[in-house]
Amino acid sequence: MAYVVERKSLSLSERLYLPQIVAGMKVTLKHLFKPNVTLEYPDVRPAIPPGYRGVPTLVKDPNGREKCVSCQLCEFVCPPKAIRITPGEVPANQPDRAHVEKGPQAFDIDMLRCIYCGLCQEVCPEEAIFLQNTFSMTGYTRAEMVNDKAKLYELGGTLPDQHFKWDKKKAAEERGNPHH
Amino acid sequence: MADFVFYTFALLTLGSALAVVLNKDAVNAALCLLLSLVGLAGLFVLLDAALLAFVLLLVYAGAVVALFLFIIMLLDTTPGAQKPFGKLSAAAAVLGGALLVVGAHTVGINTPATGSAAHVAPSLKNYAELLFTTYLLPVQIVGFMLLIAMLGVIVLSKRFSEAPETGVGRLEAGKAP
Amino acid sequence: MTAIVELWNSLHPMLQAVIKGLAVIGVIFPLGGASSLVERKVSAWMQGRPGPNRALPFWVAWVPGISLLQRLGVFHLLADGGKMFFKEDSLPGHVNKFYFLLAPVVAMIPALTTVTAVPLGAYVDEAGRVVPLILANVDIGLLAVFAVSSLGVYALILAGWASNSKYPFLGGVRASAQLISYELSMTLSVIPVFLWINVPGGEGTLSLAKAVEFQSQPGFLGGMWFIFIMPIAAIVFLVSLFAETNRLPFDMAEGEADLVGGFHTEYGAMKWGLFFVAEYAHMMIGSAVFILLFFGGWNPLPWIPLSLVVGWLGAVSPVLTHPIIVGLLSLGIFVGKVLFMIFVFMWVRWTVPRFRYDQVMKMGWQKLLPLAIGNLLFYAAAIAIRDLQLGVAYWAALAVVTVAATWAIFANPLQKPAL
């Protein structure tokens, strides 16, 4: 049920406006002489704090191998449906990656759709997608604003790997069945 | 020089006054009225009656015609929609013309010919003295008439705008299935 | 220096008038443009921003110290002006073309015409008289200013109506209603000043120069500016001035939050620029009148009139009392005051949010107009008591009536309309 909030009646000085306006002008005058807080952007670059969610990128492991296995969880979780992955099989002629079996044939992120929510990074089981420091994406055409796989790896670079999941897997494969 | 200016303003005044009457578009007519008033003010200035000129501009050009325009624009009158020239209009025109002639004649015989006698520029003080002594009663009467007219307009417009709110039609509209 | 004066005096009076007129216009126009830059800078500084500071034509970049001008955004002013002149001047298809083109011109006419009746400074001639620097020193100066500037409303009405589009039309309607409403209180608020000036037996006048003259008299009451004598009148005039010039918090006619751009929504390029300059010109004329009436005109300080300063200068060096020097000095003082008023306009603009339209109307008719009338009655009575020397009893009666009326208006906390 709606109910009425009684407003406090205005005091004399409030009803006269002028004292209030003068008080306001005092505040603005103070600000007139305060130093500027604006960052003069193209000349001065902002310091990007850790944990900043910039442009999503794909990263490689310390050995320069693609980490993404195209599980498409990021594509699934992406709220604005900006990610589009074409999965594919890793060919057997890549000896250091063939044991991963699966990798993306194409990986497109439409930066006109991306909302920088970071859910793709959150959901990635392989720690292959990261929102990094780049905050400015520009292009003259819509097509330019779609980051393809090559662009994503170029933006992402290499990040240290803490798990070496697939390296362990490969080592186990080469060792065969050690127990028994 | 002064003659040239006089004829220019006179032509402006008369020409635009004629255009007020002849124009079919109400907005054009109102703006021609404005132009005519400006011309008239110019004539007043030539007569050294600067005060009268600027009061004319301030009151008529600045406020009255602006209100005219305001109303015309709000009512959105379409040009060419006025009634044809009727009998009543003809009678009014004849009467108005007659009054004009009488008035002009009266003014003509009462005014000394130019160049003669004490032609003093009327100062602010002269106007003020006349207004508050000789013409005090007329000024007050005119003021009251304007007040009455204003009140009348308020009452009339109020009644018309409130009529549908208390009328039967509204009640019936509420009952309509 | 004398040669210049002689050359000037030898010119045909008509030519003199044209040169004076052009000189004034030549100052008003660039000042209007410069005001737009100042507006941007002031707003930026008040908001903790640097404001426009980027533009720098490459062919002057080598000049040492030019970067200061760059930081001050001076070249933005040039760029803005250049843009106004050269950008595409679109003419929408649905407008009434004649009035659409006429409106900006109409806006400029009163803005530039009123300057003729405004004294801009003064010099002391050989006879020791203070002669005002004015284009047309007419007896009814103030009335001329009011009369001509009241024509400015047609620009807004015409622009709004000729645009044949909703928002400009609403802007035009608002503008006309607002201007007509506040003209009343504005006019009423200055009457006490001239009641005060026109002492019995003296010459009746509405001249602005006379008002300044009155504030330059010797003595405590004589050297007192009118802002101290009649502060209520000054405040009513100032508030009405804000409303008349369509400045925030009264810029209902533009109201970009609700009306896109108000009456000038459909305008662009230099046609829009003329409206813009006209607004600043209005502000300047209005400020000038305000300063002439209430802030002592070209007198540097209260109780220190120009003539006193000239005396001091004569003590330093007789050359400094030359009419041209004194004229320039007075002009400088006056323009400085006007520019400060312009700054106040901006200051208020970046402090106070816009009123609602019903609040504007309510304030105009229910607050300012009664206040102006009451103010007028009060000073009429006071002047009558003073001039007729009616004695203490009448003063006491006036004081009692004033206090009672004030109490009646303000003591009731319920929001009843004043008077």
Add this chain to the structure above:
Amino acid sequence: MSSAPAKPADLVTVNIDGKEIAVPKGTNVIEAAKLVGVEIPHYCYHPKLSIVGNCRMCLIEMGMPAVDPATKAPVMDAATGKQKINWIPRPQIGCGTNASPGLHVKTSSPMAREAREGVTEFLLINHPLDCPICDQAGECKLQEHSTAYGRGYSRFIEQKNVKPKRTQLGPRVTLDDERCILCSRCIRFSKEIAKDDVLGFIDRGSYSTLTCYPGKQLENNYSLNTVDICPVGALTSTDFRFKMRVWFLKQTPSIDTESSVGVNTEVWSREGVLYRITPRRNDAVNDTWLADSGRMLYKQVKADDRLLAPAIGGNSTGGDMALKAAADLLKAGSVAVVSSGRSSLEEQFLTKKLADALKTQASLVSRVGQGDRLLISSDRNPNVRGALVTGLISALPSQKLAGLAADIDAGKVKTVISVGEDLTAAGLTAAQLAKVSVIYLGTHNNATSAAAKVVIPTLTVFEKSGSFVNQQFRLQKFAKAVPGPAGVNDDLVTLAELVAAAGGGILPFALGQLWTQIAAETKVLAGLSHAALPATGHLLDASAWAGLPFCEGETLHFKPAAVPAAVNA
């Protein structure tokens, strides 16, 4: 399973989680629990396969009413006043326990839960946990049950077992041995349903590996059903492998068109692209199976030889122009109509209207192949019985259009309109085709479309909605899974316009309105509507056609009537 309702004498009352329910005798606990809405987790149990009980996931707690061993009198519980239950101290498998009178089951007691958690932990010891690259993710039973019964971390610190990851079991099936949980569903399917005993386990303990018998391959036409029933990602379809995650795919119910069995299918698509076809359970038609050949039919949608634009005389043109050209030919008279057993019932109805308007009798082409006694019958048309039901034909069709050929030779026919049939394949020679103007409505290029005067492209079964009548006279509907190619009209629209051009009046082409008319004009379909058809189909009254010598032999759920089969072969 018998479709006749069980007699009350066959019912036994069991108590599952406190709820009493009467179930047919012999029902196992998993199925009985399903009836009360309780899902008992299981891997090796499959309703259509024999029970082996080797995954131990469906462990439950079970008890029987107590009786005095000496007197056989019920032992009553003093507290509740009911018969006391003797709970068995060890958990039992649900799949191997059949309902018996008075059986009490607790499906989620602490003991049952604990048992399942233990089983899950053991199953996950050697599981590679490669869900991100596993095709089964999203429809994996191990994934689901690990969520419910897994502990979230592993206590197994030793090295995991390593097994081959990419074994080709056959041309269409790839095996990832690491993921296999040894449920043996695939082995049982091959033996019991496909009757092709090729799979088995070798080695012991954690070395156990699924493999084919030496020298054999999993290559029968039902091999992909093992992929369907594999509860984990061990058996994967080579065709679908790494193509798309299943949670992106939209499922649309459809019908397999390769024979008259009318196998119920599920079509999986994403954004207008088809990815795979799987069987849809219908115990009266196909149980849960589908032939491999039927799974590849989706490839025809994006085939290179697909007809995409209308053509007149071999030149592409607009749809309106082609229809107008066809209308002109139809108005000229002497038209023969060739319809198809692959058209839907609704199209056949409109084709009949077209034939009626042209005052001719439509002919149909039969396709006869080898039946496999399972899910592919010898009649390779999905909808010959639909043509009988709608009255398009009154006798069974022959494989060759001999009558039409004769008419063409005799010059009686000037125009042939073919609704989806390749006339060359149906026995007309190129010379015969050249003598007439051919209007061809079809999906793909062939000799007829090349020779046709007017070609109007039509939609495949995946791009339209409709219904088929299968060999049991079961009316089954299919739905539109993906939109048709741009510029191709719905077949019903095209046919309705042709009928109108031929002077047959204005017919509705929206499915709902069309069915109102079909139900009104066709006796056996009276009262039916496409929208109200159940997912498993509606069995029609076939008595009117009982005497016809259909060519089909026996299939999974179809026994041919006793008529001489050779009459029409």
